[in-house]
Amino acid sequence: MEFSSTIRVSDLNDYIAPSQDCVVALNGKLRTSEMSEEVQLQPRAGIRAAGGRQTPAGIAEAPTGDPVKVTLHDCLACSGCITSAETVLLQQQSGEEFLARLGDPRVMVVISVSAQSRTALASYFGLSPSQALARLAGWFKWLGVRAVWDLTTARDLVLLEEAAEFLDRYRSSQEAGGSGRPAGQAPPALLPVMGSACPGWVCYAEKTQGSRVLPYLSSTRSPQGAMGGLVKSLVAAAWGATPGSVYHVTVMPCYDKKLEASRDELTTTTTTTAVTGAGSGGHEEERIPEVDCCLTTGEVLQLLQQRPAPGCEAEGLGAPAAPSCAPDPLLPGVPADEHLYGVPHGSSSGGYADFVFRTAAREVFGIEVPPGPLPWRTRRNADLQELSLSDVITTSGGGGGGGGGGATLPPFGSGQVQQASSPSLVVARVYGFRNIQTLLQQVKRGRCAYHYVEVMACPSGCLNGGGQIKPGKGVTPQQLIEQLELMYGHTDVAARNPAENPAVTALYGSFLGGLPGAPAARQVLHTSFRVRKSTVTASMVANW
Missing domain, CATH: 3.40.50.1780 (Rossmann fold)
Incomplete structure (x- = not known):
């Protein structure tokens, strides 16, 4: 069984030094007496193995009638026993x-x-x-x-919900009289909207950034x-x-x-x-x-x-x-699709930024972005790109033309077009933790110029995920990514606006409240985030 490319060790029997504390201590206390202590994890209910449970050396045994349960979820919220948690995770989802x-x-x-x-x-x-x-x-x-x-x-449902959520937060920030970023007078955490489809990024935000960053995350599910x-x-x-x-x-x-x-x-x-x-x-x-x-x-x-x-x-x-x-x-x-469909000219990580940008340009500013690739600008590296509405207007020679391939989206919000002499709409793709750190510093200092950010933990995005098939002999990782990008945009996959998906129309009409952002849709297609306390010290992290 393969493990994540991020964490590879030969021995999964984790050694916990006496100076290291566990987030979930038994009975609120943690005693250590020997240098050979081990952490033993219990499977979740319903998959628990039969048999008794041994108490690890140096750990106070729980009183009779008061069993201690350390769930997989508890362990994943801790940065201490990384490989043990991953072992249990792979056993339960294998x-x-x-x-x-x-x-x-x-x-x-x-x-x-x-x-x-x-x-x-x-x-x-x-x-x-x-x-x-x-x-x-x-x-x-x-x-x-x-x-x-x-x-x-x-994916199409998520794109529509993501766009609806962004429009709501963007309009609220404008009504508040500011950009929505914390340095202005607008209420905090309206903008930038940060995509939350990447669980690696979400886990990092919950465990290390907490309440400073979580309000910016989109509530739309992956x-x-x-x-x-x-x-x-x-x-x-x-x-x-x-x-x-x-x-x-x-x-x-x-x-x-x-x-x-x-x-x-x-x-x-x-x-x-x-x-x-x-x-x-x-x-x-x-x-x-x-x-x-x-x-x-x-x-x-x-x-x-x-x-x-x-x-x-x-x-x-x-x-x-x-x-x-x-x-x-x-x-x-x-109805089931007879063909495969993809987001027109969107990224291979889902096309969130592209779709939100096109939708906001039309719904907020009355500018119909012409079909075709958008003029993304590469910043420090290929994994940090940004796109502004002013660039699109300059490139296309103005708005109001072109259309989006005949697509007609469900109405969003009030449908009122904002009148602005110089439209302000900037979105970004931020991939990899090096660029994520830069983004977070900008947000915390109130200097983030973006309104929406597509965030992915993996460099090059989801096609480069740790669970993908590894490169074959004579093929470099970069060459494999290039091959996958070509395959992702294969002519076999037709471009289609998510709102044109008949299954999406049927689901909204019968089950999800008729429109993106409706209460019924929010119940099924949205989620929440919370701060996950971590007691790992800087020296412990450095050891990894």
Whole structure:
């Protein structure tokens, strides 16, 4: 089993020196007596192994009747036992666990596939993106999966919600009489809006930046989080099933997506049957994850090699005999796409900044940005780019023309166009922690010129996620990224405005309140963030 490229150690039996404290101390105290202490993690409820629990040397044992539970979520909020938490995470969200669930008659296994993973598999097997998705769906169905979905619809919903949230915060900042940045007179935390689709960035913000930065994060979920909400609420109800009986698996390019799947904020309520001492059954409610298992692209490749379909032992998805089928419709009555679609000229990390920029230009300033690539300007490096409306006006020779390929978005906000002699709208793409640090310093000092920022922890964005397939012999990481960028923009993937997605229209019309930003949509497609206390000292961090 592969681990994140960020953290690679040969021994996963973590050594904790006596000077290091654990965030979750037993009974509020932590005693150490020997230099050979170890931290032992307990699996989450429902996956807990049978048998007793040994008390580690030097740790005070909890009183009888008062068991101490250190959940995976607790450990992920700590920066001390990095590799132990990752070990438990991989055990609970692994290929082995996925295969075990396929053999459980009590659950229906469903799978959502990200565009970045689809792209990587297509490049690896020499297929087009649509061929790769169809053959991947066929293989999953051969294994016994109930339904396979493309994450395009969830991504389109997220883009519309992200744009609606930005418009609301931008207009509020203008009404307050300032730019919305903390150095002005406007209420703090309106602008810049920082994208929150990257769990690595979100975890960093929660653990190290806290209340200084979290208010700037967009509340819109990531596509994985949005799909989890849809599956455990709408899909389960449409199938007449409980959320707990639908086992939702995602295929993602990043190990940190496993971390996102374990967040308390991305859970739902299900009813279970409890057995009392007298043997009679009762009903209890418990919180369960909306994404039960996240597999990386590399882990799926391993499964393809371990469990090949008949006739595919040597070539995998590239074999002529590979089973193939179209992805499933998300809901009965919601049309399934016959083709693959992408955001027109958006980034390979989701196209958030591009879509927000085009929407705000039209809805706020009445400027229709012409179709085609936007004039992004590279700053210090290729992972720090910015785009201003003044540049677009200069390049295109003015607004009001062109159109967006005939797309008509659902109405946002009041629909009133702001009259401004010199429109002020600047967005940015900020990838990699080196550039994120620069961004945060600008925000804290009140000198950030951006209104919206697409933030990703990985350099080069999501196609370079730690869970992606590694470069082959003779191929450098940069060459692989360039290959994936070309595959992501393959002619097989048609450009389409998210508002033109028939499934999106049907979901908003029947389930999500009619418009982006509606209360029903916010309940399913938005989330929250909180400060996660960390007691790790600077010297401990330096050791890593």
